[in-house]
Amino acid sequence: MRGLTQDRVVSLLLIAPSVIAVAVFVYGFIAFTAFSSLTRWDSLTPDFTLVGLRNYQKLFTIDRFLSDLRNTVTFTLLFLVACIGVGLLLAILLDQRIKAEGLFRSIFLFPMAISFIVTGVVWRWLLNPGTLQTGSSGVNLLFEKVGLGFLRWGWFTDPTVWHMRPESGLGMFLGQIGLGGLTSSYVGLSLAVVSVVLAATWQMSGYTMALYLAGLLGIPEELREAARVDGATEFQMYFHVILPLLRPITLSAIIVLAHISLKIFDLVVSMTGPGPAFATDVPAFFMWDTTFRGNNFSQGAAIATILLVGVATLIVPYLVHTTRAEASE
Amino acid sequence: MNSRAGEGASVRWNRLGIYTILVLAAAFYLLPVYILFITGMKSFQEVSLARMWEWPSGLHFDGYLKAWFGKPSEGVRGLSENFLNSVYLAIAATVLSSVLGSLNGYVLAKWRFKGSNVLFPLMLFGMFIPYQSILIPLVKVLQTLHLYGSIPGLIFVHVVYGIPITTLIFRNYYAAIPSELVEAAKIDGAGILNIYRWVMCPLSLPGFVVVAIWQFTSVWNDFLFGVIVTSRPAVQPITVALNNMAGSYIVEWNVQMAGALLAALPTLLVYIFLGRYFIRGLLAGSLKG
Secondary structure (H helix, E strand, C coil), rough: CCCCCCCHHHHHHHHHHHHHHHHHHHHHHHHHHHHHHCCCCCCCCCCCCCCCCCHHHHHHHHCCCCCCCCHHHHHHHHHHHHHHHHHHHHHHCCCCCCCCHHHHHHHHHHHCCCCCHHHHHHHHHHCCCECCEEEECCHHHHHHHHCCCCHHHHHHHHEEEEEECCHHHHHHHHHHHHHHHHCCCCCEEEECCHHHHHHHHHHHHHHHHHHHHHHHHHHHHHHHHHHHHHHCCHHHHHHHHHHHHHHHHHHHHHHHHHHHHHHHCHHHHHHHHCHHHHHHHHHHHHHHHHHHHHHCHHHHHHHHHHHHHHHHHHHHHHHHHHHHHHHCC | HHHHHHHHHHHHHHHHHHHHHHHHHHHHHHHHHHHHHHCEEEEHCCCHHHHHCCCHHHHHCCCHHHHEEHHHHHHHECCHHHHHHHHHHHHHHHHHHHHHHHHHHHHHHHHCCCCHHHHHHHHHHHHCCCCCCHHHHHHHHHHHHCCCCCCCHHHHHHHHHHHHHHHHHHHHHHHCCCCHHHHHHHCCCCCCHHHHHHHHHHHHHHHHHHHHHHHHHHHCCCCHHHHHHCCCCCCCHHHHHHHHHHHCCCCCCCHHHHHHHHHHHHHHHHHHHHHHHHHHHHHHHHCCC
C-alpha cells in the first residue's frame, strides 16, 4: 500500500487535537517553567534576564525549603511503609474466604473516592490536640476516655524534629570528620508529619489493598495447592510462594505512592498548613505560596522543576518498562 | 484424632484473629465518618471540644442549613453555589474528556501508526507530572485566552490534563476487543468513522462508564486547579470553598463537618452504586489495564 489512505489521514486528524494539546500544555509548559527557573522573574512583571542556576542555589539556603525536603523524605518513607504494610495485610486477610468480604473491601477502599480536602478537614478535627484551656480534644480525648491518656501528644502542632545532636558523642565525631551537616535539624524526622501520614494512609491504603487483591486473584489455585501438598503451612505458603509473586505489584505500588507523596499538596493545605516552624510544610505548598502569593515566579519555577525531576526519575523508567513489556507481548 | 481436633481449634482461633483484625481496621476507616456524621448533626450549643465524641441530643440540621445557605450577617458563605459550580464543571469536563479519550484510544488501539508506540508513553507522562510544573504558563495562557477565573476555563484545564488517563483507559479497553471485528468491517467497505460508530461504540459502554466515573471523581475532588484558576468565591468549585470555610475561625465545627459531608456526598454515592467501575479506573491508573 503506497502513501496515505483516506482512513489513515482521518485517524491522524482524530488524534491530532489531543497530541497538540499535550505537546503544548505538558511539554511546552514544562519547558517554559524550566526556562523561567533560570531567570530573574521575582515580581509581577516578567523579567527574563538569565541568572543561571542562582535560583536553585538560593533555594538550598532557605530554611523553609530545606525543611520541606526533610518533610518530603519523612513523609515518603512513612507513607510507603504504612500503605504497603496495611494494604498487603488487609489483602491477605480478605483472601482467606472471609464472610462479608465485599463489605470489608468497600469500607477499606471508600476513602479513595473522596477529596483530600474533605480528608484534611475531618482529620484536622480528629487530631486537634486541644489546649490547656479547653482540655484534650479529638483522638487525645478518646485516648483519655479509654485509659490510654499517656498516648496524648500534640499531633500536627508538635514542632519537635528528631535529629542527631551536635553535642552528642557521635555528633561531635561527625563534626570532626567534616560531616557536621548530618547533625542539622534538616536531617531528621519531623514528628508533626506523622499526623499527615496517618490521614494520607487512611485515604490511600485501600488503593494498595486493591492492587494486591487484583494480584492475588491472578495467582492460580494450583500453586497454593502444590505448596499445601508439600506440607507448607498457610504462613509458609504466603511467605515463600505468594509474596515473591506479588513483587511486581509492590514495585508499581512503590512508584505510584512515592510520586503521590512528592506531589502531596491538597491534604497539607486543608489539614495543617505549613505548621509550626514548617514542621508539615512540603515543596508543592511552598511553590504555590512563593509563586501565587509572593509573586516570586522564578523561585516557584525552580521548586516546580525540582519536583518534576524527582517525579520523572521515578516514572520515566516505569513508563518505558511497562509500555515496552506490552509491545513485546 | 487428637491432633486433628487440635488443628480444628487452631483454625477457629485463626479465623477469630482474622475477623478481629478486619473489624478493628473497619473501625479505623469508619471513625472519621462517624465523627463527621455526629458533629454535623449537632446544634451549635452542643459543639464543644470536650463533648466531641458524644452523640447529638437529636437531629439538628442547623449545621447543614448554614453550610448550604451560609449566613451573610456573620460573613459565612454557603456552599450551595459552589456545589452547583462543581456539578456543572464535573459533568461538562467528564463528557468532553470521555469523548476525546474514546477517539484517542480507538486510534491508538486499532489504527496504530509509525511512532504511536512512542507517542503513547509520551502522552501518559502527562498524568504523572506534578502540576506545579505547568501552573505558571497555564495561568498566563488562560489569561490571554480570557478563560482565567471562569468555570469554562476550569473545564478546559480538566479536559486537557484528563487526556492521558482517559486515553489510557480507552486504549486498553479497545485493545481487548478483537481486531477481527475491525478487519471484517473494513472488508465490508466501512471507513474508520463508520467502524467507530457501528462497531466500537456499541461495545464501548463499560469503557465509558469507567472513564466517566474516574473523571467525575477526579474533577469533583480536584483542588489545585480550582484554587489556581478561580479566584472569585462565586465561581469556585466546592473543594476550594470548603477549604476556605474550614480555614475561617468564625465557622463552627458542626458547620464545617456538614460542609465536608456535602462536598463528599456525590463521589461517595458514585462509589456506593458503581464501585466496581471505580476500582477498574483506579487500577488502570497504575498502568495495569
